[in-house]
Amino acid sequence: MSDVLYLAIVASLKDKILKSQLKPGDMLNSETALMQEYSASRMTIRKSLSLLSNEGYIYSVPGKGNFVCKPEVDIFQFKFNKYDGLNIHIDNVKLISVKVLLPAKQIDRILKLEDNQKAVEVKRILYSDDREIAMEIIYLPYVHHQPVIEDMLKFANYMKPVEEKLAFVLDKSLDITVVMPSDEVRETLNLGQNEPVFEITELIRNEATQQMLQYAWFYVSPRYLSIKAATPKDSEDKRIF
Known part of the structure; x- marks a missing residue:
């Protein structure tokens, strides 16, 4: 049951971050407050926070608490192959x-x-x-x-x-x-x-x-090749690790 609960807590906190209810730099509630909010043990809360940290959503400052990471908006993702990327057929x-x-x-x-x-x-x-x-x-x-x-x-x-x-x-x-x-x-x-x-x-x-x-x-020649990129569709790819 605790395994299911800790994943539910992770999903809940991720949802708050992705919906900007928790913004970059915001401090999460204390472990005690999270225990009360989710009716969970301290061990379960710490397990959830550890996973969020490993996935790059939050970071910990000793003696202060856990904070929401700032996503990297200048990361672009593109699929590139110099042969397939040509806008003309090579015969x-x-x-x-x-x-x-x-x-x-x-x-x-x-x-x-x-x-x-x-x-x-x-x-x-x-x-x-x-x-x-x-x-x-x-x-x-x-x-x-x-x-x-x-x-x-x-x-x-x-x-x-x-x-x-x-x-x-x-x-x-x-x-x-x-x-x-x-x-x-x-x-x-x-x-x-x-x-x-x-x-x-x-x-x-x-x-x-x-x-x-x-x-x-x-x-x-640039006449035969164009390069396009976009920010990743998956929000997880925008995180700072």
Whole structure:
């Protein structure tokens, strides 16, 4: 019965917070007052408050009491895949080059390569109706005796099977900026002299093994990619932890 009661207390206090009956910074009633309000034991009240604290709704100040957290309104949530996010269909991928080499120090450090370990450098172009839409430069750790499968790299989202297999341990980070492209990118994509591009830097890591799987730059004109985000629908995603 106490387990059901403590969850009911949690739901009641959450409801008051979400309806602004308890506002950010407000102090909750004392444990004694909550015991009387909900006809519950001190242990049950403390269990409820602990869960609310763990979920980020309240925080405790020793010697003072429990207070409502201030929600973070500047958190935005968006689902992003640089291939599926294009507003144009990719119907062909052309490999410019696939090389096994000793990478620059920056790449070596990011991929956490062992001493003298090589990397695979892939450069490719994504097309739509024979138009160059995007250019991608990819670095993968090179594993001796493990062949580079060029046929796989001809698919736009070639990492998808890997991502699906490792979904629960995959860690991805993105850095999206607007830059003036290098001469190589400008010429490859037939861009105007002063035409900017999105530069999307992506690092993919196996969180379970700490192995770096890929580091890549993706260049595309803003004409073909738009990025949208919204505050989370679930109020729980707005909390500060």
